[in-house]
Amino acid sequence: MIHDNPSMHGLGSLSASPENDDSDFKTMRNFAAAKTLRRATLKIKVTSKVELEGFLYPGHTNKPFVILVHQWSILGGSLHNMAEMARKLREMGYNTVVFNMRGVGRSTGSPTVCGCTEPRDVEAVVREIISKNSAREIYILGSSAGAPISGSVINNFPQIKGYIGIGYLFGWATAIFFCGHYPPVLWSSKRRLFINGSCDMFTSPCEFLCCFWPVMWGPRCVHTIPGVGHFEMEGPDYDEYMANLVDSFIKENDIPQGSYGCGWYVPPISCCSTCVMGIFALIILLALFFTIGLSTIY
Numbered sequence: 468m469i470h471d472n473p474s475m476h477g478l479g480s481l482s483a484s485p486e487n488d489d490s491d492f493k494t495m496r497n498f499a500a501a502k503t504l505r506r507a508t509l510k511i512k513v514t515s516k517v518e519l520e521g522f523l524y525p526g527h528t529n530k531p532f533v534i535l536v537h538q539w540s541i542l543g544g545s546l547h548n549m550a551e552m553a554r555k556l557r558e559m560g561y562n563t564v565v566f567n568m569r570g571v572g573r574s575t576g577s578p579t580v581c582g583c584t585e586p587r588d589v590e591a592v593v594r595e596i597i598s599k600n601s602a603r604e605i606y607i608l609g610s611s612a613g614a615p616i617s618g619s620v621i622n623n624f625p626q627i628k629g630y631i632g633i634g635y636l637f638g639w640a641t642a643i644f645f646c647g648h649y650p651p652v653l654w655s656s657k658r659r660l661f662i663n664g665s666c667d668m669f670t671s672p673c674e675f676l677c678c679f680w681p682v683m684w685g686p687r688c689v690h691t692i693p694g695v696g697h698f699e700m701e702g703p704d705y706d707e708y709m710a711n712l713v714d715s716f717i718k719e720n721d722i723p724q725g726s727y728g729c730g731w732y733v734p735p736i737s738c739c740s741t742c743v744m745g746i747f748a749l750i751i752l753l754a755l756f757f758t759i760g761l762s763t764i765y
Contacts, residue, residue: 511566513591517576521546521566521592524557531604531628531717532562532596536589538701539612540571540578549610551703555710561717562602566592568616581644582616589620597626604628606717610701612636615648621659622651629658631713634697637679638670653679659687660716662709664695688716 509521535553538544546565553563568588569576579585589607596602606629609617614632621630630652636645652659665672672691680689690712692700699705 509564509566509595511588511591511595513569513576513587517569517588518574519566519569519588519591520573521564522550522553524553524563524565526557526562527560530560530562531606532564532600532602533606533608533713533717534564534566534589534592534596534617536607536609536613536617537565537568537571538610539582540568540585541580542612544611544613545571548701549608552608552706552710555707556713559710559714561714562600564592564596568613582612582648585616586619586648589617590623593620593624593627597624602626606631606713608633608713610634611697612645615645615652618652619648620651621657622655627657629660629717630655631660631662631716633662633709634664634667634669634700635661635675636669637675638667639674641669649679653682654684656685658716659683659685660712661687661689662700662712663689663691664697664700665691665693666696667700669697 505524507523507525509519509523511519511521513519533553533556535546535549537546537548546567549565553565556563566588567574568578568585570578574588576584593605593607596605603626605624605626607617607621607627608631609615610633614635618630618632618635621627632652635652636642637649642649661675663670663672663675675689680687692705692708695705
């Protein structure tokens with residue numbers, strides 16, 4: 468588990484840090500210096516009232532960056548939930564970044580219930596990674612509520628080459644809060660990987676495969692873990708499992724198909740048509756409502 472330790476304006480302020488040391492850090496002058504560290508502390512300016520804390524786990528210079536976005540702030544999501552997965556990916560050579568969205572930990576500002584302003588936090592992190600390290604290949608990884616929030620920015624930067632959504636909240640109930648973030652993920656030309664559990668209480672396989680998969684554009688794949696629920700999938704027991712899936716996705720390697728939901732596949736479209744159309748119509752209406760709402764914010 469990593470410890471909080473803020474300090475900085477933009478990704479330009481970096482601090483050396485042992486993995487489990489919460490002592491004062493020596494300020495680093497540039498991003499390149501962080502390459503020799505096990506972990507660097509970040510402070511990222513979003514607005515005059517919002518500054519984010521985060522950590523960079525430097526990997527190999529020629530490897531892509533993976534930015535990990537944590538779960539719903541309202542229910543206690545924080546960078547700590549993503550830190551172990553970030554370390555697993557760093558062990559594979561990737562440069563990984565975890566951060567607290569506004570109002571979490573030592574990040575200033577206030578969280579929003581629907582994640583209306585949090586995409587600005589993700590954009591700020593991406594901009595700093597690009598500007599300070601000239602990153603040309605970035606992958607966005609979001610978990611639970613962090614999946615729709617982070618997915619809403621994937622088309623805003625050409626350096627973002629792909630997206631991974633763990634436990635994406637596509638269910639009709641969660642759509643009430645997050646459907647305003649759906650359109651960029653549904654209609655993107657970028658590679659996308661969705662990792663779900665077959666026992667996910669928020670997004671059932673039926674809802675995902677029948678309501679959303681058919682209307683998605685562009686390259687995408689789904690990996691369903693049999694017998695696993697939403698919160699179980701987010702737990703530490705699956706960090707290495709997820710890291711291996713992400714590694715295969717980035718390398719564009721195939722995972723051998725197994726039984727239903729195990730592997731890369733194009734899912735079948737089958738379900739009760741009445742149920743599907745009813746849920747889909749509700750989600751489209753809500754998406755239009757929240758998209759209009761988000762447009763007034765941006």
